[in-house]
Amino acid sequence: MPLRGTNHSPLAGDEAPYFTTLQALDDWASTPKAKLTGCVPYTPRSDLQGTSGQRGKLLVCHDYKGGYTEKPDALAYTFNFWSYCDAFIYFAHHRITVPPSGWINAAHRQGVKMLGTLIFEHAESEPDCLRLIVGRLPQSKSGPAHPNAAFSLPASPHYARLLADLAHQRGFDGWLLNFEVPFRGAVEQARALTLWIGFLERELKRAVGDHAEVVWYDSVIINGQLRWQDRLNAFNLPFFMPSTSFFTNYTWGPQLPSLMAQYLTSLDPAHHAKALRDIFVGIDVWGRGQHGGGKLACYKALAHIDPRFLGLSAAIFGPGWTWESEQDKPGWSWDAWWELERTLWVGLGDGADAPAIEGTPSDAQCAHGPFQPIKDFFDVSPPPNPARIPLATSFSPGVGRAWFVEGRRVFSAAGAGWTDVDKTCTLGDLLWPRPAVAWHDTPTAGAPPRAVPALTMDDAWLGGSAVALTLTLPGSDADDAAFRCVWAPVQSLALTPGVPYVAVLVYREAFPDGAEGDVGLLAKPLDAQAGELDIDITPLGALCGDLANGWRRLAVRLLLPAPPEFETAPKDVALALGLVLGVAVEVPALALSLTLTLGALSAYPETLPSAIEAKPKLIWADFAHAPPPGASGPAARLSGVLTWETGEHAPPLANIRLTGPEDPTPAWPPAVRAPQYAYCNVYVIAHQGDGVGLRPEDATFIGTTGLGGRANRFYVDPACLPRELDNAQEVRFYIQGVTERGAVLPWEDCVWVDVSAQT
The missing domain is CATH 3.20.20.80 (Glycosidases)
Structure with missing residues (x-):
């Protein structure tokens, strides 16, 4: 987890990370241990x-x-x-x-x-x-019932x-x-x-x-x-x-x-x-x-x-x-x-x-x-089918120099940066070392464009990094060169025919003067030699649009045709999920360079029209004082263990229309399980006195979950707390959930807990 401060207590990490002897393992096993709930199952x-x-x-x-x-x-x-x-x-x-x-x-x-x-x-x-x-x-004294030669x-x-x-x-x-x-x-x-x-x-x-x-x-x-x-x-x-x-x-x-x-x-x-x-x-x-x-x-x-x-x-x-x-x-x-x-x-x-x-x-x-x-x-192997575990990446190599939440920098690491392997996600396995870019539906466009990916830690949508993809389009005198489309694969996927999926991209574009364009999401066969696939790709306008801090979101529905009913269940199909970029230029004879910053990419199964999707919600939070052994100083008065309960809620219910007790239509459709949590961000703010309201937007980020393998838990280490809390008598901690699809919960679905300084 990225944690504010330096020299953190071992209490913030994994318990008993290793054993130096078999006796130590016996000692550990002598008391029951609950299975860690913060580890992603295989x-x-x-x-x-x-x-x-x-x-x-x-x-x-x-x-x-x-x-x-x-x-x-x-x-x-x-x-x-x-x-x-x-x-x-x-x-x-x-x-x-x-x-x-x-x-x-x-x-x-x-x-x-x-x-x-x-x-x-x-x-x-x-x-x-x-x-x-x-x-x-x-x-005790023990031995064989009979000697054995x-x-x-x-x-x-x-x-x-x-x-x-x-x-x-x-x-x-x-x-x-x-x-x-x-x-x-x-x-x-x-x-x-x-x-x-x-x-x-x-x-x-x-x-x-x-x-x-x-x-x-x-x-x-x-x-x-x-x-x-x-x-x-x-x-x-x-x-x-x-x-x-x-x-x-x-x-x-x-x-x-x-x-x-x-x-x-x-x-x-x-x-x-x-x-x-x-x-x-x-x-x-x-x-x-x-x-x-x-x-x-x-x-x-x-x-x-x-x-x-x-x-x-x-x-x-x-x-x-x-x-x-x-x-x-x-x-x-x-x-x-x-x-x-x-x-x-x-x-x-x-x-x-x-x-x-x-x-x-x-x-x-x-x-x-x-x-x-x-x-x-070796061949590229797509991650697990998103129907079994959603694909969500913020293009993090597990390290960074800052922390961003929806494009806003909430934390800058002092000097040496941070490492949190839990936040490691795919960097776009088709981007490196160079994506296999090609002209899309533009056979006469000439020499192919060039694409160079780079990790940037100075800007991000979520987490600590993003991928800056710089595309260079050569100049062309062709009649149709004023508008050209470029295909750039980003990530491999394995999808099941007949199952609808949603793919979402968060990005930021930077077109130079004299050029403008549109970005779309597209899927093609992972093996370019396999020929075309009949992939139904439908834009999802309700999920698209402008986001905070200059970012934009694209969303599409992906559907591979289902096989005939008499056929056995089909194997999954390997696809390349990527970008199609349409560029219009005023002077096509001149080479053009532009940059797309990729902030997040996700894919997950679509909720069927006959059902509703429950929404994730944090219900309550609690705190127990537990300073590290030997800790002293003002910050130790507020150190301890934050815990919270997660739940879900259904969207608001419209009118119930039943014709009578024999009506076969349910009063409301069944709810599909809400997305689970990838991690939670934790913030703190001091109480300002009676009558002074507190806002989560004004709180200071102190870290994320993910270091100790325990869900719904965060150890507040004294090193995490800002110095302005040294004299605080009461503080409020906020817990903000981030789902496995890469979505940040709105503050109304998050929780806080008030904590008094221990004397």
Whole structure:
């Protein structure tokens, strides 16, 4: 959450973010814990028409500076290329690394699984490594009913249950298992561990769901020795079989991916149900022993993994290299990082200079071409169908330097900016590195226009950023060049035929002198080679118009034709949602440059005419004093926990017209559930004395929800409160809801609570 102030208390964040020992996990589990209500549930992506399930997948393992580095009062590393990614591992070197709630939400909104890490490394972890298998020891004297001469090490499901329950309680989807210590129990301990892995997978499916995953990292082998194999083979196969997938070490040679594929296909299918895409071949972005050298040369390793054609998957380890390796260099800035990050993942676009890639000794074994970004090896995957979870983006990379609410700046971060991974949303997955712009219905318009996207943190509709899309139209002497239409794709979507959707864009335009134009919303097939689709696109005039602070809103209804009734339920269709810009110019022979600022984009199912949609409403708010331990000073008198209740209300009811008790028409139509909340903004203002009215518009923004994974709750940290409240005896807090569709609740549907300073 963006929070006013600096040096905030840990009470504002996640509770028990990680565990350093299994005993610490036992202590945590000794008292019941309620499931976090502020975490977005995992929603899978659609099974799309025309796609194959045989291509390899992408797993990202972030391994950034030991984890848990994000702070609400500084810019930090975030990940923003979710549409190429299938699963994300939050990695750190604690025994049990739990993904922060903000990272879980960012991944789940894009249909990406989020996994935690269970790691054993160095000699000090050996006792816990054995304890994991045998379980928690009893406090009483105990033993077998009869001696057993054929002893083998038993496996207990105790910690499998606890880890599965932890994943359920925190809202994530599984675990990476990383055993980087030798087993003193040798084969017996290794075999017992495979039984325990089976426990874990079953317990995860019980507690989390069938989508849960267990990923085994290539480390120990069947005799208990720590021997990285850099591939799947007979020495580590027993660990893979009870797991969901396999993550190889990264010091492999160029021949090993194809050799590994041959090995998997040689296995008896009666004894396994694994596919090539279940093997994630590791790539270390830092380049430690990596073929090709890692860094911007990761494409050399990806070429051998060949996810599109060979079908193996890839695991990108340590992509935070783009930040961590550069942050101490002179002149470094967030903008410099963003350029390097884009280069690694999507490239810099047509016409941009490709980075120079140095060769490594491993390159002598094979020939590699010029630089390719990671995206070249994977397809864009649209986020989940908006009928299951609405698409809403304010084009936020999870960081910013200010905070905007409906185009008004309500907060400016002092100096270092802010980070809130919970606010990460798609940046428009078809915009980067350059959108594939084309003339629309203007076949003779000549050379295509050029489009350059840029993130701006100086202006926004909601949150901390927007996308400034600069379009350059070449001059033309053609007869029809005075008016031309440009198509610019922005975001991929997966929609169901026969289901009506609403798409909404908030934007601001800047046409130069001598030009004017109109902006529209349009949808086309995501695959340009797929041909035209019969998409019914209807403007929704009631939702369109001018907004505050120079912004405008467009809304359309999208409907793909339903299949004939006798056909089976259709798969979803992948579409590109974008802009069509009609431009009229006085002098068409001159090149023209204009900028559209994209503030928000959303898509959600349309409410049927036979129903009404309930409206979200905050009902009440409460406050409990709870200053941080050791806190003192004036602000501590007003610190504590804000909570509130959410509800919904129906629109005003017109006349009830019933003809009598047998009238089959309901007195009022059924109500569809109101949109849920994405987050809430929190404000504060001091009471001015008797008879002085207070207005929410005059209150000071102090932060948003989203940092602790708990819905309807905000911790008022002393650092959040403005100094003008130091002598206040009573203040009023306002809570303002923002829905999952990106709509800010009007103040009449928001709440306040009065709080007296604690003496």
